[in-house]
Amino acid sequence: MSKHHSSTGTLASDQVLNITDLSIQFGGLKAVEGLSFDVKEKEIFGLIGPNGAGKTTAFNCITQFYHPDRGQVLFRTRSGEVMDLVGHPVHQIIRLGLVRTFQNVEVIKELSLIDNVLIGAHTDFKSTILEQALRLPRARREEKEMRRKAEEALEFMGIAHLKDAPAGGQPYGVLKKVEMARTLMCRPKLIILDEPAAGLNDSETAELAQTIRRVRDTYHCTILLVEHDMRLVMNICDRICAISFGQFLACGTPEEIQNNKLVQEAYLGEEEGE
Amino acid sequence: MKKVTVNGQGPSGNLALRVYRNAYFRYILFGVIISLLPMLAQSGVMPSSFLVNIGSVLIYAVVAMGLNLLLGYSGLISLGTAGFMGLGAYISGYLTEAMELPFLVAVLVAIVVAALLGTLVGFVSLRVAGIYLAIATLCVSEILRKTFEELDQFTNGFSGFTAGYPILFGISLKREATFVLLTVVLVLVMMLTHNLVNGQMGRALHAMRGSEVAAQAMGINLLKYRLIVFAIATAYAALGGALYMHFVKFSYPSTWIMMFSLNILAVVVIGGLRSIYGTVIGALIVFAVPDLVLKRIPVIGKIDGIAYIFTGVLIILVIMFYPNGVVGLRQDLKRLMSKLFGKKKEGAHHV
Numbered sequence: 001m002s003k004h005h006s007s008t009g010t011l012a013s014d015q016v017l018n019i020t021d022l023s024i025q026f027g028g029l030k031a032v033e034g035l036s037f038d039v040k041e042k043e044i045f046g047l048i049g050p051n052g053a054g055k056t057t058a059f060n061c062i063t064q065f066y067h068p069d070r071g072q073v074l075f076r077t078r079s080g081e082v083m084d085l086v087g088h089p090v091h092q093i094i095r096l097g098l099v100r101t102f103q104n105v106e107v108i109k110e111l112s113l114i115d116n117v118l119i120g121a122h123t124d125f126k127s128t129i130l131e132q133a134l135r136l137p138r139a140r141r142e143e144k145e146m147r148r149k150a151e152e153a154l155e156f157m158g159i160a161h162l163k164d165a166p167a168g169g170q171p172y173g174v175l176k177k178v179e180m181a182r183t184l185m186c187r188p189k190l191i192i193l194d195e196p197a198a199g200l201n202d203s204e205t206a207e208l209a210q211t212i213r214r215v216r217d218t219y220h221c222t223i224l225l226v227e228h229d230m231r232l233v234m235n236i237c238d239r240i241c242a243i244s245f246g247q248f249l250a251c252g253t254p255e256e257i258q259n260n261k262l263v264q265e266a267y268l269g270e271e272e273g274e
Numbered sequence: 275m276k277k278v279t280v281n282g283q284g285p286s287g288n289l290a291l292r293v294y295r296n297a298y299f300r301y302i303l304f305g306v307i308i309s310l311l312p313m314l315a316q317s318g319v320m321p322s323s324f325l326v327n328i329g330s331v332l333i334y335a336v337v338a339m340g341l342n343l344l345l346g347y348s349g350l351i352s353l354g355t356a357g358f359m360g361l362g363a364y365i366s367g368y369l370t371e372a373m374e375l376p377f378l379v380a381v382l383v384a385i386v387v388a389a390l391l392g393t394l395v396g397f398v399s400l401r402v403a404g405i406y407l408a409i410a411t412l413c414v415s416e417i418l419r420k421t422f423e424e425l426d427q428f429t430n431g432f433s434g435f436t437a438g439y440p441i442l443f444g445i446s447l448k449r450e451a452t453f454v455l456l457t458v459v460l461v462l463v464m465m466l467t468h469n470l471v472n473g474q475m476g477r478a479l480h481a482m483r484g485s486e487v488a489a490q491a492m493g494i495n496l497l498k499y500r501l502i503v504f505a506i507a508t509a510y511a512a513l514g515g516a517l518y519m520h521f522v523k524f525s526y527p528s529t530w531i532m533m534f535s536l537n538i539l540a541v542v543v544i545g546g547l548r549s550i551y552g553t554v555i556g557a558l559i560v561f562a563v564p565d566l567v568l569k570r571i572p573v574i575g576k577i578d579g580i581a582y583i584f585t586g587v588l589i590i591l592v593i594m595f596y597p598n599g600v601v602g603l604r605q606d607l608k609r610l611m612s613k614l615f616g617k618k619k620e621g622a623h624h625v
Contacts, residue, residue, distance in 0.1 A: 063491065065487065065490075065491075089495075090490045090491065091489075091490045091491075091492075091493050091494055091495045091496070092493070093491070093493075094491065094492060094493035095493055099491070100491050102485075102487075102488060102491075106484060106485045106487075106488035107484075108477075108480045108481060108483075108484045109484075110480065110548065111477065111480055115477055115480075118474075118477055119477045119478070119480075119481050119492050119494075120492060122474060122477070122478060122481075122492050122493045122494055123492075123493035125474045127474075129470070129475055129502060132469060132470065132473040132474060132475060133466050133469050133470050134466075134469070135469050139473065143473060143474075182492070186493070
């Protein structure tokens with residue numbers, strides 16, 4: 001926690017995330033250039049764009065996997081403090097209440113589902129390694145408490161009956177739920193979902209839409225969705241930001257985005273050009 | 275399944291069964307059974323020379339437990355085991371023999387010094403990975419071995435360093451008592467490892483092995499856990515080395531060569547990655563079977579380096595058929611048993 005930046009910027013009271021002039025460049029390629037948008041509290045917000053638009057790069061800049069060359073990522077943390085995330089070590093981001101999932105579900109095959117979910121509570125453990133090695137009372141109490149929380153999260157996702165099954169060999173849909181349950185362990189303020197609908201069929205996608213809403217309503221958090229599946233995005237997002245070639249196109253409600261000329265061109269541009 | 279406690283509030287259930295299911299109880303039971311071996315030796319059922327072999331196996335199991343934490347849980351490789359074990363042996367030997375410090379103090383110093391050195395290697399592991407980490411750790415080990423050769427005022431160089439059986443609280447232990455001490459240490463190490471791998475740290479190591487990116491996103495500080503796991507692994511190796519010094523009672527630089535590190539690696543791979551009992555079984559297979567069994571077989575026993583051939587062939591077989599080590603056999607045996615004895619039930623299901 002040594003590199004905490006002072007809370008420099010300001011955030012409107014209803015905002016949880018505000019990105020200003022975010023830019024990153026790899027070699028000569030400007031992957032994201034001058035991107036700005038904001039996400040409001042309890043919102044389901046979509047970040048869309050054609051392939052190679054820089055969605056994932058933008059997302060990695062927010063979670064500090066990449067450190068952007070320029071710009072600000074203001075975030076209202078779990079404790080209500082406003083902070084510029086830029087420059088924070090990546091493993092400290094989750095402590096602030098910002099958690100993500102992965103496009104190609106990152107679960108540990110050798111661990112049971114509940115142990116996988118418990119990984120999400122990693123930063124909430126207070127007992128030291130020595131206390132854990134000797135199973136001292138605090139470590140035992142904590143483990144028990146977290147295990148109960150993890151069971152609740154699995155219950156919420158409807159897979160509590162599988163809690164002791166190893167993650168290896170579980171169907172993809174179950175693993176996606178495990179990953180979602182894992183994000184719920186850290187008392188999230190903002191959950192970023194990286195293409196949650198990838199690899200799901202229609203009925204699973206419909207269920208996912210329900211789940212995302214339920215997560216937002218039950219856990220009182222905000223959801224930022226980076227997604228390809230237009231039906232999902234148009235169905236559940238309150239607002240959407242569209243980008244193309246690393247640059248901001250438009251931001252608005254699903255209807256506004258669907259009717260936006262620039263967005264239509266970005267997605268269908270090639271056909272019109274012919 | 276993992277966490278059945280003795281005083282769990284299950285309304286019914288056989289108490290004896292619940293006690294048996296308790297992991298700690300089973301470690302202790304395992305230790306008690308092993309510590310009965312000296313009696314077998316004394317009563318003449320087992321040749322007493324076996325005691326030295328089995329005792330060494332217990333020591334190697336402690337050392338391999340450390341490598342299993344690295345390789346099995348964290349996915350980090352180390353070929354430096356021999357050097358760290360030798361370091362533990364020489365430090366503990368020198369402190370007890372030349373400086374006449376108590377055994378426990380000597381062992382503790384050996385562990386702390388090695389763990390500090392291990393932490394340094396942990397730093398390196400953040401920069402280099404895979405085969406390069408293997409080479410880096412091998413270099414550390416070779417530097418240590420060369421140091422053992424050259425620093426002959428401490429290590430007695432090529433002639434080897436000799437130490438006596440441990441003296442615990444003023445009591446000089448004999449071979450049998452030392453054997454029991456080894457068992458106690460192994461059981462403690464097994465319990466400690468059990469606690470570590472089944473808690474927050476174990477999950478962090480798993481996550482780190484699975485994907486560094488995902489682990490970091492979950493708030494796991496890679497540097498911290500790499501340093502810790504290297505420190506623990508080298509501490510185990512040094513502990514094993516110190517016990518070796520006072521059980522085998524001599525140490526030559528030529529013991530702590532790469533071949534030894536590879537043997538410890540074989541223990542982990544053959545016994546079972548991420549398995550505590552597997553590590554012990556692996557140590558038994560790699561270090562005891564060649565001496566106790568193979569060398570007694572008429573023609574085969576005469577082949578030079580039969581132990582290496584045996585280990586090599588076994589590694590290939592295990593990787594091909596039981597990638598998670600011979601502990602995987604247990605599942606197969608269970609399945610076979612239920613096939614043989616539970617046929618009726620299964621048949622009913624299929625009909």
